[in-house]
Amino acid sequence: MTANLLDFDLEGLAALCESLGEKRFRATQLFRWIHQRGASDFEQMSDLAKSLRGKLQGAARIEGLPVITQHESADGTIKWLFDVGAGNAVETVFIPEDDRGTLCISSQAGCAVGCRFCSTGHQGFARNLTTGEIIAQLWFAEHFLRKHLGTAERVISNVVMMGMGEPLQNYSALVPALRTMLDDHGYGLSRRRVTVSTSGVVPMMDRLAQECPVALAVSLHAPSDPLREHLVPLNRKYPLAELMQACTRYLAYAPRDFITFEYCMLDGVNDQPEHARALIALVREQGVSCKLNLIPFNPFPASGLTRSPQKQVQAFARLLNEAGIVTTIRKTRGDDIDAACGQLAGDVQDRTRVGDRIAQQRTVMLTPVSGNATAPEGRP
Numbered sequence: 001m002t003a004n005l006l007d008f009d010l011e012g013l014a015a016l017c018e019s020l021g022e023k024r025f026r027a028t029q030l031f032r033w034i035h036q037r038g039a040s041d042f043e044q045m046s047d048l049a050k051s052l053r054g055k056l057q058g059a060a061r062i063e064g065l066p067v068i069t070q071h072e073s074a075d076g077t078i079k080w081l082f083d084v085g086a087g088n089a090v091e092t093v094f095i096p097e098d099d100r101g102t103l104c105i106s107s108q109a110g111c112a113v114g115c116r117f118c119s120t121g122h123q124g125f126a127r128n129l130t131t132g133e134i135i136a137q138l139w140f141a142e143h144f145l146r147k148h149l150g151t152a153e154r155v156i157s158n159v160v161m162m163g164m165g166e167p168l169q170n171y172s173a174l175v176p177a178l179r180t181m182l183d184d185h186g187y188g189l190s191r192r193r194v195t196v197s198t199s200g201v202v203p204m205m206d207r208l209a210q211e212c213p214v215a216l217a218v219s220l221h222a223p224s225d226p227l228r229e230h231l232v233p234l235n236r237k238y239p240l241a242e243l244m245q246a247c248t249r250y251l252a253y254a255p256r257d258f259i260t261f262e263y264c265m266l267d268g269v270n271d272q273p274e275h276a277r278a279l280i281a282l283v284r285e286q287g288v289s290c291k292l293n294l295i296p297f298n299p300f301p302a303s304g305l306t307r308s309p310q311k312q313v314q315a316f317a318r319l320l321n322e323a324g325i326v327t328t329i330r331k332t333r334g335d336d337i338d339a340a341c342g343q344l345a346g347d348v349q350d351r352t353r354v355g356d357r358i359a360q361q362r363t364v365m366l367t368p369v370s371g372n373a374t375a376p377e378g379r380p
């Protein structure tokens with residue numbers, strides 16, 4: 001099996017070039033062709049020596065993920081379902097706004113954390129994505145969108161690792177993907193514009209701070225250990241006090257001077273004034289510099305939970321803002337295509353059904369990129 005070059009950050013690609021008897025700087029040229037120009041064919045790489053192109057043909061490939069479906073919402077949000085083999089699929093969502101284009105990327109097929117309000121959690125865990133499968137989502141989306149929107153300029157300005165999976169439980173594949181996003185020869189995104197969202201894998205938060213400190217979002221969802229254990233089972237392993245201390249440690253290295261806390265608003269469960277007061281006390285007690293995002297819950301049948309009424313969400317936000325905690329109520333996007341947060345698994349209840357859906361949809365596979373559903377074409 002040849003090496004898929006999407007699996008390598010620049011350092012890894014340089015080592016590969018050396019193993020082929022080539023100078024390390026060739027890796028930079030190659031990296032730019034792949035990530036900045038979306039090339040998938042070595043023959044397109046006109047400034048690489050023919051001999052190197054020949055070696056690469058024999059030893060390597062550039063292979064994205066097959067697109068199963070693509071849906072575009074009336075508000076411009078686009079959701080892709082990618083086939084990652086063995087009946088598994090992952091979702092990627094592009095969210096356009098006036099001043100930015102954000103891509104929400106998956107890190108695992110399914111998820112082992114099992115948060116109660118998350119439809120991905122209800123699917124169970126299939127496997128970790130490889131670095132190549134993580135970066136393929138950005139590679140595909142960026143070059144597809146440039147064509148779709150008829151621009152040569154960068155379209156995706158922000159990446160959030162908030163799709164399917166717990167990114168910090170797939171750390172070794174995540175970090176090279178993050179490095180490729182940040183690399184000036186890759187996507188050139190600033191650390192402030194790449195966000196890893198975690199349910200609170202404390203030891204890996206510390207490693208990320210040391211090795212690749214990007215912006216951090218923490219899925220909080222509850223102000224006390226008993227409630228958080230109920231909603232985010234990982235809390236049993238890393239309780240709130242430990243999580244808050246890890247946030248404080250992370251801030252010493254973070255590109256932003258705050259942690260974003262995500263809080264999914266669940267009717268009658270965590271949205272009452274006493275929860276807001278407990279949250280204020282928790283943040284004050286632990287002294288974590290933070291902003292809070294209140295997320296509307298996207299109901300799915302197996303959850304047994306319902307979305308908090310808007311009045312309740314506003315009252316909750318008011319209490320927090322009055323206490324000096326900057327709190328934003330997240331708008332839902334892509335509602336008509338089930339692309340909003342927590343709906344990344346769509347109507348899928350288990351992995352078997354994902355497999356069924358792939359089997360059915362292969363026959364009607366969309367091919368958004370001209371003639372090739374798996375890879376953007378190069379733009380030499």
Ligand code: SF4
Nearest residue numbers: 111114115118121165
């Ligand atoms: S919210 Fe995130 S960590 Fe929790 S089950 Fe869903 S994908 Fe996993």
